[in-house]
Amino acid sequence: MMGLLAACASAPTRPAAVLPAHADAETVFILVPHAETAEDDPDDPALSPTGRARAQALARQLRDVPLEAVYADEFRRTQQTVMPTLQARGDLKLSRYFSRGPLDQTARQWRQQHRGHVLVAGEPEAIAPLANALCNCTVRPLQAGETDRLIRITAVAGSPVRVEDRRYGAPP
Incomplete structure (x- = not known):
C-alpha cells in the first residue's frame, strides 16, 4: 500500500468558510469517493475485491485519526467504503446523507454541527461540489477512476481554511 502522497493545497477563490465565533476547536472533513x-x-453495485482492499487501506490510513462522525450517501458502495473504518472503531455508527440533495445545505449543517474529524464518502461526481461547499473554495473535480483521492479540509475559527488533495492506497 502506498501511503498518502503530499499534493498541493487548493487556494480559496472566495472568502473561506467561517466557523461560529464560539468554535475554538479544529474541524477536519476527510472526503473520499x-x-x-x-x-x-x-x-447499486457492491465493492469489487480491489475496492474492498482500498476500503481496508482507508481504515489503516485513518487508524489514528480521532473521528467523531462518519457519513456515506445512500449507495451500498459508499457505505462499504467506510465500513472497515467503522468496524475498526466500534464506537461510531454510520450516518447517511442524500447525495442528490442540496450539498450547500448539507455542508452548512455539518460545519455547524461538528468539531473534530469527520469522514465523508460519496459518489465521485459529488465529492468536489461537497468539498467546495465545505471550504467555500474551488477543489479540482475528480476524474473517472480516481478512487484513491482523499480531500482533507481543515477549518479553525479565525484562520483560513486549508485544503489538501491527497492520494491513499494503491494507485487505481
Whole structure:
C-alpha cells in the first residue's frame, strides 16, 4: 500500500468558510469517493475485491485519526467504503446523507454541527461540489477512476481554511 502522497493545497477563490465565533476547536472533513465497484448490480453495485482492499487501506490510513462522525450517501458502495473504518472503531455508527440533495445545505449543517474529524464518502461526481461547499473554495473535480483521492479540509475559527488533495492506497 502506498501511503498518502503530499499534493498541493487548493487556494480559496472566495472568502473561506467561517466557523461560529464560539468554535475554538479544529474541524477536519476527510472526503473520499467510493472505492472500486463490482459489476453485480448496475443500479447499486457492491465493492469489487480491489475496492474492498482500498476500503481496508482507508481504515489503516485513518487508524489514528480521532473521528467523531462518519457519513456515506445512500449507495451500498459508499457505505462499504467506510465500513472497515467503522468496524475498526466500534464506537461510531454510520450516518447517511442524500447525495442528490442540496450539498450547500448539507455542508452548512455539518460545519455547524461538528468539531473534530469527520469522514465523508460519496459518489465521485459529488465529492468536489461537497468539498467546495465545505471550504467555500474551488477543489479540482475528480476524474473517472480516481478512487484513491482523499480531500482533507481543515477549518479553525479565525484562520483560513486549508485544503489538501491527497492520494491513499494503491494507485487505481
